């Protein structure tokens with residue numbers, strides 16, 4: 187994949203993925219020759235329109251949807267925002283209650299918070315110690331005036347997978363009129379998503395998390411779902427999202443989706459194997475660490491490894507890894523820079539001081555065994571060095587840390 191400098195190792199695929207050269211190639215004609223406005227009527231514009239129609243058909247087929255149920259957006263944040271605001275606005279007469287979880291991405295959480303300031307009622311469902319929202323816990327929060335339930339498919343920080351199909355069933359048993367949304371931004375590259383098997387009315391996807399470009403995303407909207415556009419104007423996307431379409435990014439996203447479908451099994455096998463090595467080896471090589479999120483691979487997002495390391499700061503580890511040629515993340519990249527411990531880890535019950543030592547390693551299509559070897563060689567001495575410099579003793583974790591540490 188282009189863009190990764192020699193000698194550098196990229197272990198931050200949950201933040202963004204390197205665009206596949208084939209996706210970049212698919213974009214170029216729409217930047218160079220067919221740059222015309224797809225809404226215009228001349229021949230060149232019709233070529234741009236065709237590209238968007240074909241992209242819509244490709245994305246729809248990949249997730250088991252109809253083409254007119256696909257709304258192109260600018261990315262995951264916009265898709266989430268349109269889902270929440272669009273449904274609440276459209277359902278205002280029926281109710282103003284929104285159910286979501288405490289571990290959602292800020293694109294959902296902050297939108298929910300703002301909606302609450304605007305008069306909506308929001309219930310945040312608690313998660314278990316693995317970061318999973320159980321169907322029973324979600325259903326329990328649903329009321330007669332609940333208009334939308336939004337639960338992420340895979341958590342971006344700890345890789346916990348939610349059983350969205352079971353959640354959707356449980357919600358509908360409680361309130362058949364509640365609309366069900368899932369943020370599938372992290373899972374779209376890895377898991378063969380099908381909106382009917384998942385039982386969702388709305389699904390968010392971002393191109394740049396599946397080896398496509400920045401600037402394109404999808405909100406799947408099941409036919410008949412009440413939704414009011416949040417960007418008005420030229421009436422594009424069947425009046426659900428106005429604005430001249432980003433033809434090149436949409437074409438690149440469609441190619442990335444095609445590749446993800448065609449190569450999913452191969453990607454999955456490789457990423458699962460590397461993920462298993464890290465999850466097995468890290469606790470063997472570094473004392474006093476904990477794996478956050480589910481231990482079992484089938485309950486985890488493929489490629490996702492998250493740990494807490496007692497008595498170190500996640501940010502310091504990241505800087506040291508960077509110097510060693512390894513790009514990684516602590517918690518969510520979108521909140522890196524903030525000093526607060528991750529809201530996800532805190533919601534799971536990880537003590538805040540321990541949560542400060544979080545590290546997220548997310549593997550992707552081009553990672554190899556050699557990359558995992560390098561990380562496994564580089565990280566233990568970095569941790570040992572930092573603990574040696576610590577002003578506090580680093581051998582006796584407080585009692586409330588112990589349940590989180592695999593080798594305490």
Ligand SMILES: Cc1ncc(COP(=O)(O)O)c(C=O)c1O
Nearest residue numbers: 261262263291293342371372392
């Ligand atoms: C679960 C999840 N939802 C939403 C987003 C936001 O997507 P975007 O960066 O495309 O706006 C992210 C990005 O990290 C994410 O991980």
